[in-house]
Amino acid sequence: MSRRCFVVEFKEPLGYGDGLTLQERAFEKVSAGEADGILLLLEHKPVFTVGRSGGRENLLADKRTLETYGIELYETNRGGNITYHGPGQIVAYPIFNLSKWKKDLQWYVSCLEEVIIQVLKDYNIKAGRKPKYRGVWVADKKIAAIGIAAERWITMHGFAFNVKVDKSHFELINPCGIKEFSVASLDDYVKGVDFREVVKKTKKKFSIIFEAGFDEVAKDWILT
Structure with missing residues (x-):
């Protein structure tokens, strides 16, 4: 099936x-x-x-501490618990009409995980899944969180993939409500990793796994 797909890449961190x-x-x-x-x-x-599953109980810092760190707090309509986004982390928001692929949210989430697993494979890092927890793991460390929403089979939200992230910020929460495991970042395993190179690989893996070419468009196209 031929699909009309586009990708918009932002070079500066967004609120x-x-x-x-x-x-x-x-x-x-x-x-x-x-x-x-x-x-x-x-x-x-x-x-x-904070996702639909809650998560405020997993926030370990008060409002003043968040202000000191310059960290905002949002409640969202995605699935999952509390998570962190910040510079040095690839956030992917696929807004896909699954009617053009497969009307199966479990399949879709598995594909998102596979995108990251395949990127890490390019760096000779063996990553996988945990049956109890969504996301991507390197051994017992979570390197990517996933939380989605869907309406009329059109998806929103997506994943956050730690590449060169400040892991100290994760110490202010129980990430995704998980207390027994810690987080990882790609630069733990690959010194001097090129962030934009990882973004490029991520785009390529999306094309392969979702069997679609993604034409690059400017951000202004989204806003018109």
Whole structure:
């Protein structure tokens, strides 16, 4: 099946609210049939987001501490618990009409995980899944979190993949509500890793795994 898909890459960290606006605009375009899928690739300014499963009980810092660290706090409509976004982390928001692929959210989430697993494989890092926890793991360390939402089979939200992230921020939460395991970042395993190279690999893996070519468009296209 031929699919009309586009990718928008942002080079500077965005506020979480700006990311939500971009997702909403992309959702409108996909809903209107202007595209089958729009992939947003970006970094966020530091933020904790709370999903539909809750997570405030897993926030270990008070409002004053968050202000000191410059970390925002948002409640969202994605699945999952509390998680962190920040510079040095690839955030992927695939706004895909799954009617053009497969109407199966478990399959879709597995594909998102596979994108990251295959990127890590390029760096000779063996990553995988844990049956109890969504996301991507290197041994017992979580390197990517996943949380999605879908309406009329059109997806929102996506994954956060730690590449060169400040892991001290994770100490202010129980990431995804998980207390027994820690987090990892790609630069723990690959010194001097090139962030933009990892973004490029991520785009390539999306094309392979979702069997679609993603034409690059400017951010202004999303906003029009």
